[in-house]
Amino acid sequence: MNKYLTQKSNRFWTDFVNNLMANIFFLSAFIAVVSLFLITAYVFYNGAKLFTVIAMPDFLFGFDWEPVNQKLFGILPMIVSSFYVTFGSLLISIPLGIGCAIFLAEIASQPVQRIVRPAVQLLAGIPSVVYGLFGLALVVPLIQQFADVAGLSILAAIIILSIMILPTIISISEDSIRAVPKEVKESSIALGTTKWQTIFGAVLPASTSGIITAVVLALGRAFGEAMAVKMVIGNTQTMPSFSPESLFGLLSLARTLTTNIIGDIEYAEAGPHQDALFATGAILFIFIIVTNAISYMFRRRIHEIR
Numbered sequence: 001m002n003k004y005l006t007q008k009s010n011r012f013w014t015d016f017v018n019n020l021m022a023n024i025f026f027l028s029a030f031i032a033v034v035s036l037f038l039i040t041a042y043v044f045y046n047g048a049k050l051f052t053v054i055a056m057p058d059f060l061f062g063f064d065w066e067p068v069n070q071k072l073f074g075i076l077p078m079i080v081s082s083f084y085v086t087f088g089s090l091l092i093s094i095p096l097g098i099g100c101a102i103f104l105a106e107i108a109s110q111p112v113q114r115i116v117r118p119a120v121q122l123l124a125g126i127p128s129v130v131y132g133l134f135g136l137a138l139v140v141p142l143i144q145q146f147a148d149v150a151g152l153s154i155l156a157a158i159i160i161l162s163i164m165i166l167p168t169i170i171s172i173s174e175d176s177i178r179a180v181p182k183e184v185k186e187s188s189i190a191l192g193t194t195k196w197q198t199i200f201g202a203v204l205p206a207s208t209s210g211i212i213t214a215v216v217l218a219l220g221r222a223f224g225e226a227m228a229v230k231m232v233i234g235n236t237q238t239m240p241s242f243s244p245e246s247l248f249g250l251l252s253l254a255r256t257l258t259t260n261i262i263g264d265i266e267y268a269e270a271g272p273h274q275d276a277l278f279a280t281g282a283i284l285f286i287f288i289i290v291t292n293a294i295s296y297m298f299r300r301r302i303h304e305i306r
Contacts, residue, residue: 040285047279053272059279065237067264067273075280077239081254084240085154085229086222088250089161094215096162097169098204104170105177106199124167132231135160140232147251152234155250160228165218172217176210177203209299216295220288226258235259257284 050059054073062074100120104113139159144151180203188202189195204211234253237260242249255263261277268274 043281047282050275050279073276078257082256085157088158089222092162100170101173105174128228132228135232149251153251156232157229161222168218169214172214173211176207180206226262230259
């Protein structure tokens with residue numbers, strides 16, 4: 001009898017704990033979804049108020065931003081600068097990041113891994129303002145010395161951002177490469193391929209989905225970075241000069257969408273100016289949503305082909 005009661009009591013507490021944990025996890029997921037919905041709704045609602053004052057084409061394709069005196073809210077130069085800085089940093093960080101991930105996952109010895117991997121993790125934990133200080137102290141003076149310009153430029157922002165997003169690409173790509181089944185490597189080697197042929201012909205194609213995820217997350221980080229970029233890009237509200245003299249815009253001063261928000265939010269008054277900043281944030285939201293949707297469809301297409 002006592003044994004039966006003990007089993008019944010244990011079953012009761014087991015069911016209670018299971019139900020409690022299930023409800024806690026559900027509540028956590030619910031709060032995350034609701035928080036995302038509220039933030040999105042708040043940003044888009046306040047951003048939409050701007051279009052009762054000006055037309056959307058004037059906002060998206062206007063060249064002038066003078067919200068205080070002339071009530072001009074054109075963000076096209078900022079959109080161009082944001083894409084320029086983001087994709088410029090990706091051009092540098094993607095090959096470096098994937099190369100480092102291959103090195104850690106397939107080539108490096110255990111002692112080397114114990115040194116490099118914590119260094120990469122530490123790189124991910126450095127505050128963005130420290131990256132900005134590094135850019136001001138080293139990158140900007142180097143550009144100023146070799147290019148005979150002010151130093152604050154799109155190129156400085158690209159260099160700093162490429163360093164900042166490296167840990168994201170390295171960590172996720174390495175995990176994806178390590179997740180490739182051993183059978184894939186062994187089958188490739190059994191066919192007489194070299195180690196490099198196995199890596200580039202079997203391992204990397206098998207880990208494509210994870211690498212794409214790493215790139216998309218890095219893209220979102222780069223596109224949304226504000227403080228470090230603001231410190232080194234010059235924060236000038238002009239379209240980058242794509243002339244050969246400025247290295248096709250690399251040496252131009254610029255302002256991105258994110259730096260525009262943090263640059264104006266301190267003195268923006270309620271009304272069109274503040275609404276324009278919310279509308280700028282909505283543009284950032286849309287870009288991230290579209291990027292993630294394209295990435296999802298691309299990865300799904302890869303799985304279907306396989």
